[in-house]
Amino acid sequence: MTEANTSATTYDVAIIGGGINGVGIAQDLALRGLSVLLVEKDDFASHTTGASTKLIHGGLRYLEYMEFSLVRESLRERETLLRNAPHLVQPLRMDIPVYKSSKRSFPVVEAGMILYDMLSYDKSLPRHHFVYGAEKLKRRLPSLKHEGLKALTAYYDCQALLPERLCLEVALSAAEAGARLLNGHALIACRLREGLLNELTVLNRATGGKERYRVRLVVNAAGIFVDKVLGLVGDDFPRKMGGTKGSHLLLPRFEGGPESALYIEAIQDGRPFFIIPWYNFYLVGTTDIFYDGDLDEVSASEAEVDYLLYELNHWLKRGGFTREEVIYSYSGIRPLPYEPGKKASRVTRRHIIFDHARHGGPDNLISIIGGKLTSYRSLAEECGDLVCDKLNHRASCGTERLPLPGAAGVKDFRAYRESRSVLLAERYGVELPVARALLDIYGARAEKVLILTRERPEWKERLNAQPLTIKAQVAFAVKREFARDITDVLWRRLGMGRDECLGLRALEQTAEIMSELLGWPAETKEKHIQLYRRYIQNHFKPRRRDACRAKGEG
Ligand SMILES: Cc1cc2nc3c(=O)[nH]c(=O)nc-3n(C[C@H](O)[C@H](O)[C@H](O)COP(=O)(O)OP(=O)(O)OC[C@H]3O[C@@H](n4cnc5c(N)ncnc54)[C@H](O)[C@@H]3O)c2cc1C
Incomplete structure (x- = not known):
C-alpha cells in the first residue's frame, strides 16, 4: 500500500457514510456554505438505505408507542x-x-x-x-x-420506488452545492490532538491508495457501522447501535x-x-x-x-x-439505538443526534443514531443547526423548498412527463416508452442521458433487461453519477431489482461499455462480472436463476 498524501484543504466538516442520512447532511451543510467532504466506503445507498420497505410514511404503528412528534x-x-x-x-x-x-x-x-x-x-x-x-x-x-x-x-x-436513486439525487444536490463526495473510500484511521479529531485517513478502495484530510468537525453517519467508526477514534466509546x-x-x-x-x-x-x-x-x-x-x-x-x-x-x-x-x-x-432488554419492536424509531462533547468525548464529533428514509431531510436540518452552532457559522437550512436535481424547474410532474417524453422521443429518435422510462427515473435530467447518444448513436440500443433501459444509461452512471463498478451501475443506478433476472442478462453488455469507458483490461472486466454475480448470489439469493439461464443469459 502507498504512503498517504495529505490534502492541502482543511474541510469544515467531514461526513462518514453515504446512506440517505450522510448525503442529506452533506447537502444541508454545503448549502449553508460550509466546505464538506463525504466519504462512503462502498456506494451510496449500498447498505440500509437500499434495503428498506421503500415507504415514505408517518409510521402509523408508532402512534401505539405515543411517538406523536415522530409521526408528525x-x-x-x-x-x-x-x-x-x-x-x-x-x-x-x-x-x-x-x-x-x-x-x-x-x-x-x-x-x-x-x-x-x-x-x-x-x-x-x-x-x-x-x-x-x-x-x-x-x-x-x-x-x-x-x-x-x-x-x-x-x-x-x-x-419511494427506487430509494437508491433518491439517495443519489440528494448526493448530486450536495455535489452541486460544492460538497466533495468520495464514493468507494473508507475511513480507516483518525488522529486526535488535544481532544479534537483533526485528521482522517481514507482508503481509496479501487486503487489501494491512502489520503489524509484535515477537518474541523466530523459527523459519523455510518448507520449500522457507527460503533465501528467510533472504534477508529478510540476504545472508550460505549456501544451505541443495537x-x-x-x-x-x-x-x-x-x-x-x-x-x-x-x-x-x-x-x-x-x-x-x-x-x-x-x-x-x-x-x-x-x-x-x-x-x-x-x-x-x-x-x-x-x-x-x-x-x-x-x-x-x-x-x-x-x-x-x-x-x-x-x-x-x-x-x-x-x-436503532442500543437498548438492551427491550423487545425489538419497542426500541424507539426516533433518531438521536449524539454530540460527543456532551458525554466526555471529542468536542468536534457528532454521531447519528437511527433516522428513517422518510425524515432524512429534517434529521439533516437538525444536525446542520448543531454543526453551525459548534463551528460558529451563521446560516440557515436551505433544503425544505429545494427540488432535487431531477425535479428542478418541474411544477406538475405528470404533465411534464407527458409533454417532455414526446419532445425527447422526437428530438433524439427514441421510442416513446424509452423516453418515458428515462423520465421516470431521471426526471428533468433525462435529456442529459440522451445527449450522450449524439456522439454514440448505438447507445440508444436497449440493454437486455426488463425494465426498459438503454445503453446510454450505463455510460451516464459512470460519467455523471459516481458509479465505479457493475453493481453500482446495474443495481443502484439502473434499478435492476425490478428485473426478474436481477440484471444478469444485461451483465455482459454493461461490462463491455464500462470496460471501454474505464479502460478495463479483459481480466479486470471478468473480475467485475464475477463480483456482480457473487453480490447478487450472496445478498439476494435469487431462487429462479434457472429461468434466466434457460434464456441463455444467467
Ligand atoms: C427492513 C427495513 C425496512 C425499512 N423500511 C423503511 C421504510 O419503509 N421507510 C423509511 O422511512 N425507513 C425505513 N427503514 C429505515 C431506513 O432505511 C434507514 O433508517 C436509513 O436508510 C438509514 O440510513 P443511514 O444513512 O443512516 O444508513 P446507511 O444507509 O446504512 O448508510 C451508512 C453508510 O455508511 C457507510 N460507512 C460505514 N462505515 C464507513 C467507513 N468506515 N468509511 C466510509 N463509509 C462508511 C456504509 O457503507 C453505508 O453506506 C427501514 C429499514 C430497514 C432495515
Whole structure:
C-alpha cells in the first residue's frame, strides 16, 4: 500500500457514510456554505438505505408507542418529498383489513387513523375512509380471505420506488452545492490532538491508495457501522447501535392479486405485515430480529422466508406460495439505538443526534443514531443547526423548498412527463416508452442521458433487461453519477431489482461499455462480472436463476 498524501484543504466538516442520512447532511451543510467532504466506503445507498420497505410514511404503528412528534415530523417530510422529488416519490394507497381475530379492533384502528389524519392536517393526499359490509369488502379486497373480515380502513402514504436513486439525487444536490463526495473510500484511521479529531485517513478502495484530510468537525453517519467508526477514534466509546434485521421477499404479480398495498396484522406475532405492489412484483415484508452478525453480508434466513410465506398463505385467497416462487429476497439492518432488554419492536424509531462533547468525548464529533428514509431531510436540518452552532457559522437550512436535481424547474410532474417524453422521443429518435422510462427515473435530467447518444448513436440500443433501459444509461452512471463498478451501475443506478433476472442478462453488455469507458483490461472486466454475480448470489439469493439461464443469459 502507498504512503498517504495529505490534502492541502482543511474541510469544515467531514461526513462518514453515504446512506440517505450522510448525503442529506452533506447537502444541508454545503448549502449553508460550509466546505464538506463525504466519504462512503462502498456506494451510496449500498447498505440500509437500499434495503428498506421503500415507504415514505408517518409510521402509523408508532402512534401505539405515543411517538406523536415522530409521526408528525415524518408526515411533514412526506409532503416535502412529494413536492421536492415528485419523480421519485408517489402516493400509495394502503388498505388495512380488520378481522374478528385482529388484536387491534376496528375502533382502535379507526382512532389511529383519525389521529394520523389530524397529524397530517396540511397534506395534499386524501384523508382515510373505511368500508364495511360483506359484499363491499369482497369487491374491494378480492384477493384476501374473507372469513372473519369485518372492515377495512383505506388511507394514503407514499412510496419511494427506487430509494437508491433518491439517495443519489440528494448526493448530486450536495455535489452541486460544492460538497466533495468520495464514493468507494473508507475511513480507516483518525488522529486526535488535544481532544479534537483533526485528521482522517481514507482508503481509496479501487486503487489501494491512502489520503489524509484535515477537518474541523466530523459527523459519523455510518448507520449500522457507527460503533465501528467510533472504534477508529478510540476504545472508550460505549456501544451505541443495537440493530434489528428486516427481510423482504419479491414475488411476481399474479392475476387477482392485490392492486393496492395491504397492511395486515401478522397472524404469528401481531407485527405489521406488508404486501406492496412494486413494478411487476409484490414486495412482502418484513421481519424484526436483533442482529449481531456480519454487517457487510446481510441476507434473509430460510426461517425468515418461511415466516413471510406463512403470512402470505394465511391471508391471501390464492395460497400455495412456496419458496420456489420467490424471485429474490433482501435484508437490511435498522440502525436503532442500543437498548438492551427491550423487545425489538419497542426500541424507539426516533433518531438521536449524539454530540460527543456532551458525554466526555471529542468536542468536534457528532454521531447519528437511527433516522428513517422518510425524515432524512429534517434529521439533516437538525444536525446542520448543531454543526453551525459548534463551528460558529451563521446560516440557515436551505433544503425544505429545494427540488432535487431531477425535479428542478418541474411544477406538475405528470404533465411534464407527458409533454417532455414526446419532445425527447422526437428530438433524439427514441421510442416513446424509452423516453418515458428515462423520465421516470431521471426526471428533468433525462435529456442529459440522451445527449450522450449524439456522439454514440448505438447507445440508444436497449440493454437486455426488463425494465426498459438503454445503453446510454450505463455510460451516464459512470460519467455523471459516481458509479465505479457493475453493481453500482446495474443495481443502484439502473434499478435492476425490478428485473426478474436481477440484471444478469444485461451483465455482459454493461461490462463491455464500462470496460471501454474505464479502460478495463479483459481480466479486470471478468473480475467485475464475477463480483456482480457473487453480490447478487450472496445478498439476494435469487431462487429462479434457472429461468434466466434457460434464456441463455444467467
Ligand atoms: C427492513 C427495513 C425496512 C425499512 N423500511 C423503511 C421504510 O419503509 N421507510 C423509511 O422511512 N425507513 C425505513 N427503514 C429505515 C431506513 O432505511 C434507514 O433508517 C436509513 O436508510 C438509514 O440510513 P443511514 O444513512 O443512516 O444508513 P446507511 O444507509 O446504512 O448508510 C451508512 C453508510 O455508511 C457507510 N460507512 C460505514 N462505515 C464507513 C467507513 N468506515 N468509511 C466510509 N463509509 C462508511 C456504509 O457503507 C453505508 O453506506 C427501514 C429499514 C430497514 C432495515
